[in-house]
Amino acid sequence: MILRGILIATSGFLFIFSPGLPIGLLSRRSPPINRDLIYWGIGLWLVALLPSLFLQSLLRQGLIGDRGLTGQPIDYIVTLLGALVTATFVTGAMVLVLRRRREPAADLLPNGLALGFGVGLVAQVFTGLSLVGAGFRLMYGQLATPTLSGLATASLLTLLLGLLALILFRPALLLVSAVQGVLASRALLEGRGYFFLALLASTLFTWMILAVQIALGGENPGQLLLGSTDSLISGVTILYYLLVFGLAYRWLAAQLARWRPVGLKGKR
Helix, strand or coil, X not given: CHHHHHHHHHHXXXXXXXXXXXXXXXXXXXXXXXXXXXXXHHHHHHHXXXXXXXHHHHXXXXXXXXXXXXXXXXXXXXXXXXXXXXXXXXXXXXXXXXXXXXXXXXXXXXXHHHHHHHHXXXXXXXXXXXXXXHHHHHHCCCCCCHHHHHHHHCXXXXXXXXXXXXXXXXXXXXXXXXXXXXXXXXXXXXCCHHHHHHHHHHHHHHHHHHHHHHHCCCCCCCCHHHCCCCHHHHHHHHHHHHHHHHHHXXXXXXXXXXXXXXXXXXXX
């Protein structure tokens, strides 16, 4: 039990701090990043969270009531609309922040990147804190809740795969948030089409893996702490986040490599 608790608590710390790796890698390729905008990104996500959760709750209650996700067609619609609502609030807030600052064209990409970093840094961070807390409670033999009992009785392979899927989720989410911020910045220069691309990228990232997990019979898609995740679902989720990480990183690296001349040309 002690070893299991240490594993879960360590995974919680890795979950919290794992975004530092892609931020460090991309910061080397980027023009100087305005750190104030990282804080703006954190703030706008917190501001956008409340109305998006409220609307998601209304949609869920109106369409499926209190039941869980059981793989019915309406469940896919509910999760899609929920992802779209969050993406709309966050992307809209990004565009408003970038527009109000009225930065030179050449600075828009690093500013959008910084906003995306801020959103990705704070989003879902409480899951990591919950993992740390659950790990320490297990170390002391506390099994008072169904969640702790589930973590204590899950097979080691299931637990390891579920924790790895959670850890990989964080850097993948950060890079998708960075893509969202860059597309929002390009929307100000090159038209609203990039705004809808930002919506699409964020919505599909969240919805596609939820849809796959529902189709595979997951009772609590994406939520290890609400019940032990099936090993097959965790394995598919791991592959998905690795694929998203690779694609998003390559796209962002390409944007950073060619943005400076494009931005300066647009500034003229």
